[in-house]
Amino acid sequence: MFNSNGFYTQLGFISSTQNNNVNLPNKNGTIALINDFVTTPAGTTNTPAMTIPNGALTTTPQNGAIERDSNGQLWETHNSIRSRLITTSDGLITLAYKAVTSIQTNLDIATSSTIQYLSASSIIGKIENISVQRLNSNTRITSLIYNNSGVKPKTAKIEVFLRINNGLFANHWTGSSAVNQVKIMEYSGLNNYGLKNYQNLMLFNIQNSNPSLAQWSTVDFPLQTVNDGIITTADKSYYLRDAANSRTFGASEASFSFVFINTLEFADEANTEGLNSRVLLRSDNYALFIETIR
Secondary structure: OEEOOEEOOOOOOOOOOOOOOOOOOOOOOOOOOOOOOOOOOOOOOOOOOOOOOOOOOOOOOOOOOEEEOOOOOEEEEEOOEEEEOOOHHHOEEEOOOOOOOEEEEEEOOOOOEEEEEEOOOOOOOOOOOOEEEEEEEEEEEEEEEOOOOOEOOOEEEEEEEEEEOOEEEEOOOOOOOOEOEEEEEEEEOOOOOEEEEEEEEEEEEEOOOOOOOOOOEEEEEEEEEEEOOEEEEEEEEEEEEEOOOOOEOOHHHOOEEEEEEEEEEOOOOOOOOOOEOOEEEEEEEEEEEEEEOO
């Protein structure tokens, strides 16, 4: 319906199965859908499901708003705080420590035990075949002995492994001694407690930019061990292979995860003598991500 200021329209039920375009006038206002929700069409190879143009951010952040600034960066607002959305274009590849907040081995019956947790997976193609990455981790370690007069465990450790979900790590470019995960961090000992900050480089390299033609593809990093507060490092180098161990595998083809493993091991594994100490071993990981340097 037209009036002196323009027009307005009311949409009713549309039984047609054809595609319909409704062009709204360039006016201020709110489009409200009552007791309903918005479903966009599926994206295609030519058109995205939805596009938010570049523009200016609102002067006052509005809860629930998603905005794109003049540089194309996305922002979201909740609790009246506007935050920029971090994406892989920022050079961060987040393998978040999700689900549980803690991995806890709490042995009231003082028997040997191992608990494992697997992180989320990285997206294939987010790590270049030739690149420098920085691995960052912030973990709080808790280890307590409840009865010092008992027999202490011979092993108390928290290990962090890098897992390749669709490939293998090998000791030689031909694929010898191939495994799907390798250790990158270890916190061991009953006096190894407190906040642990870890930051080190991971170097990816390949002999030919085309993995199908490359003789080798490698990852190099320092393995850090903290044993009762004493830090040691050992340089490690592995060759990347596909899951069938039949060819060289580029880092850009790989999907990675982190694996946390807590282990308490007693000489008397089942505590049949009833002499083992009751021990608590817990790891709380607050940050875990890979950052692209170049």
